Amino acid sequence: MYILFEGIDTCGKSTQIELLAQKYPDIITTHEPGGTAFGQKAREILLSDSLRSKRAELLLFLADRAEHYEEVVAPNRDKIVISDRGFISGIGYALANGDFDFDELVALNRFALKGHFPDRIILFLTNMETLQERTSQKELDGIELRGLEYLLRVQEHMKESILKLGIPHLFIDATDSIENIHQSILTYLKV
Ligand SMILES: Nc1ncnc2c1ncn2[C@@H]1O[C@H](COP(=O)(O)OP(=O)(O)OP(=O)(O)O)[C@@H](O)[C@H]1O
Numbered sequence: 177m178y179i180l181f182e183g184i185d186t187c188g189k190s191t192q193i194e195l196l197a198q199k200y201p202d203i204i205t206t207h208e209p210g211g212t213a214f215g216q217k218a219r220e221i222l223l224s225d226s227l228r229s230k231r232a233e234l235l236l237f238l239a240d241r242a243e244h245y246e247e248v249v250a251p252n253r254d255k256i257v258i259s260d261r262g263f264i265s266g267i268g269y270a271l272a273n274g275d276f277d278f279d280e281l282v283a284l285n286r287f288a289l290k291g292h293f294p295d296r297i298i299l300f301l302t303n304m305e306t307l308q309e310r311t312s313q314k315e316l317d318g319i320e321l322r323g324l325e326y327l328l329r330v331q332e333h334m335k336e337s338i339l340k341l342g343i344p345h346l347f348i349d350a351t352d353s354i355e356n357i358h359q360s361i362l363t364y365l366k367v
């Protein structure tokens with residue numbers, strides 16, 4: 177089973193994946209961008225926000241996704257694979273960048289994933305106050321420096337995209353406590 181943990185920067189995805197990994201060591205945890213050797217190189221370029229063309233940026237995220245699918249997800253489809261981000265980030269950030277069409281983005285991502293969209297998606301939804309508080313406590317990368325309004329637009333696109341695609345999902349209130357969120361995830365995944 178291939179499960180995505182999605183949401184904008186600092187919403188709490190890695191914290192929850194780490195809790196699950198501690199409890200269930202058999203779960204395979206991974207992330208995009210950067211879950212493969214190629215992905216680590218791509219991540220360095222992507223997070224510096226140095227590409228002038230947003231199409232070039234999109235294509236590099238897609239290349240990372242295709243390699244990640246081939247190397248990490250496909251060989252482990254019989255196990256539980258939890259990825260910190262995936263194609264919902266791919267669509268959400270691209271739509272917030274502008275100049276992209278939803279159906280075209282879905283088709284490009286379907287191509288990168290060889291038609292295999294995730295089985296379930298857990299989306300963390302935050303608000304301006306929590307986003308301000310958590311981003312103020314870290315050094316921001318090039319994408320985060322695009323601003324908090326931008327990130328909240330990404331979040332709306334992520335939510336709408338999941339609803340349009342009809343993939344089984346859980347929406348989480350990211351402002352809730354770490355323990356409450358952990359319990360909601362355990363209940364949803366029935367692990
Ligand atoms: N439910 C929560 N309540 C309070 N603080 C939290 C909660 N979840 C996570 N945090 C804190 O918020 C910060 C960001 O969390 P985390 O790294 O898990 O987010 P993320 O979604 O993986 O972020 P990014 O996408 O930027 O890597 C961390 O300092 C973490 O301890």
Ligand SMILES: Cc1cn([C@H]2C[C@H](O)[C@@H](COP(=O)(O)O)O2)c(=O)[nH]c1=O
Binds near residue numbers: 265
């Ligand atoms: C997969 C994916 C990611 N992004 C953005 C989202 C974040 O700002 C960074 C990844 O950083 P993190 O520390 O791993 O959360 O990349 C994107 O714009 N498009 C994508 O497809």
